[in-house]
Amino acid sequence: MASFEVIGGNRLKGDIIPQGAKNEALQVLCAVLMTSEPVTISNLPDIVDVNKSIELLRNLGVKVSRTAPDTYTFQADNINLDYLETESFVKLGRSIRGSVMIAGPMLARFGMCKLPKPGGDKIGRRRMDTHFVGLQKLGATFSYDSHDSFFHIEAKQLKGTYMLLDEASVTGTANILMAAVLAEGTTTIYNAACEPYVQQLCRMLNRMGARISGVGSNLLIIEGVEKLSGTEHRLLPDMIEIGSFIGLAGMTGSEITIKNCQISELGLIPETFQRLGIQMEFRGDDIFIPAQDHYEIDTYIDGSILNVSDHTWPGLTPDLLSVALVVATQAKGTALIHQKMFESRLFFVDKLIDMGAQIILCDPHRATVIGQNKQIPLRGIRMTSPDIRAGVALLIAALSADGTSIIDNVEQIDRGYQNIDGRLNTLGAQIRRI
Numbered sequence: 001m002a003s004f005e006v007i008g009g010n011r012l013k014g015d016i017i018p019q020g021a022k023n024e025a026l027q028v029l030c031a032v033l034m035t036s037e038p039v040t041i042s043n044l045p046d047i048v049d050v051n052k053s054i055e056l057l058r059n060l061g062v063k064v065s066r067t068a069p070d071t072y073t074f075q076a077d078n079i080n081l082d083y084l085e086t087e088s089f090v091k092l093g094r095s096i097r098g099s100v101m102i103a104g105p106m107l108a109r110f111g112m113c114k115l116p117k118p119g120g121d122k123i124g125r126r127r128m129d130t131h132f133v134g135l136q137k138l139g140a141t142f143s144y145d146s147h148d149s150f151f152h153i154e155a156k157q158l159k160g161t162y163m164l165l166d167e168a169s170v171t172g173t174a175n176i177l178m179a180a181v182l183a184e185g186t187t188t189i190y191n192a193a194c195e196p197y198v199q200q201l202c203r204m205l206n207r208m209g210a211r212i213s214g215v216g217s218n219l220l221i222i223e224g225v226e227k228l229s230g231t232e233h234r235l236l237p238d239m240i241e242i243g244s245f246i247g248l249a250g251m252t253g254s255e256i257t258i259k260n261c262q263i264s265e266l267g268l269i270p271e272t273f274q275r276l277g278i279q280m281e282f283r284g285d286d287i288f289i290p291a292q293d294h295y296e297i298d299t300y301i302d303g304s305i306l307n308v309s310d311h312t313w314p315g316l317t318p319d320l321l322s323v324a325l326v327v328a329t330q331a332k333g334t335a336l337i338h339q340k341m342f343e344s345r346l347f348f349v350d351k352l353i354d355m356g357a358q359i360i361l362c363d364p365h366r367a368t369v370i371g372q373n374k375q376i377p378l379r380g381i382r383m384t385s386p387d388i389r390a391g392v393a394l395l396i397a398a399l400s401a402d403g404t405s406i407i408d409n410v411e412q413i414d415r416g417y418q419n420i421d422g423r424l425n426t427l428g429a430q431i432r433r434i
């Protein structure tokens with residue numbers, strides 16, 4: 001198990017380029033299975049989850065060639081369905097969330113898919129019903145083996161239909177959408193997720209010959225086509241990494257420019273951090289954050305306490321609430337952090353409390369944070385990263401703290417942040433991998 005030793009208290013300075021988006025990568029990598037022609041994807045981050053997805057594709061028989069450090073060409077013209085029966089598939093499938101998104105493409109192209117319950121963060125219940133109910137509505141038959149947690153789905157011919165999803169699941173929408181693209185007739189998906197990840201997947205599929213309209217809304221209409229062709233696709237910058245860097249800059253009083261952010265795709269993320277008191281300027285497509293000795297949390301118009309909560313897109317993504325929470329600990333003022341979607345994502349506040357933060361965990365979903373206005377800095381301690389975003393929030397806390405911290409289990413952070421220690425050290429951080 002790897003750890004970071006972090007010497008806190010340094011101000012960072014300089015430019016940083018966000019990596020390509022992890023959660024978009026996991027979707028579009030599965031979409032290469034939709035055609036026998038070459039698909040080139042660029043701006044792929046070199047992170048554990050993406051590399052595991054690529055390994056999964058390679059093991060399925062996809063030809064993979066790396067043409068630049070962040071660019072790969074994939075050709076799924078000779079898929080080995082027997083791989084789905086192997087131990088290697090079970091192990092790899094269980095280790096990442098993204099593996100679930102092979103279901104839609106495999107079903108559409110090969111009439112079947114088997115897959116183990118996917119991995120990803122342990123942040124509460126992560127049910128898969130929306131995925132499989134949607135695929136069943138397209139005509140697939142489905143079974144689940146609770147002994148080995150295996151899903152099995154098959155269909156001779158998928159048929160378009162109308163469906164109203166019971167929740168706007170991000171990966172569920174991607175799965176159903178990919179199956180519907182090659183179904184016979186028209187599919188309407190209402191209450192579809194519309195995160196930039198899903199929008200990018202739709203744009204990529206349309207370039208491959210799909211006929212999807214309503215992109216960016218929660219009503220997708222898909223006219224089925226017989227086959228798709230190859231394409232080239234570039235990932236958006238990772239909006240969660242951009243939000244993490246904004247929080248890092250505010251918390252450590254650093255002057256940082258985050259380059260090429262595609263600001264128009266960030267939704268409420270910049271505004272959320274502005275309301276927590278972090279100043280920023282949009283300079284073209286860069287976000288400049290000036291060094292700030294103090295920052296103050298906004299209140300509502302009537303003076304009541306700010307509530308930072310997640311919502312399906314275009315609401316605030318749940319993946320940034322841990323960072324927002326840590327930022328609030330050193331602000332002037334009080335905020336309620338309300339994580340509506342996941343019930344086990346706020347427990348990491350124990351570590352922040354050990355560092356000296358003033359937080360009341362009201363229940364598994366809500367924490368009240370009383371900011372210290374940087375008058376009492378956090379103290380460095382030893383802690384373990386429970387999940388990817390709590391891990392990065394703890395790293396930000398450690399970088400702002402007095403003294404040295406050790407963060408264990410940084411494999412969680414490595415799942416989604418490319419060379420985070422190296423990149424932050426070039427800005428003046430002191431992080432050592434031990």
Ligand SMILES: CC(=O)N[C@H]1[C@@H](OP(=O)(O)OP(=O)(O)OC[C@H]2O[C@@H](n3ccc(=O)[nH]c3=O)[C@H](O)[C@@H]2O)O[C@H](CO)[C@@H](O)[C@@H]1O
Binds near residue numbers: 023193
């Ligand atoms: C690989 C990937 O892309 N992972 C992301 C994806 O996971 P993933 O696609 O697995 O998450 P889902 O969108 O399916 O759902 C996330 C959680 O929110 C709940 N839920 C969801 C929609 C809804 O309208 N109401 C509701 O309560 C679900 O029951 C579940 O507990 O989306 C999550 C929600 O943005 C993000 O945290 C994950 O980083």
Ligand SMILES: C=C(OP(=O)(O)O)C(=O)O
Binds near residue numbers: 096097319
């Ligand atoms: C929860 C996350 O990822 P995953 O769905 O891969 O566990 C995340 O990216 O914050």
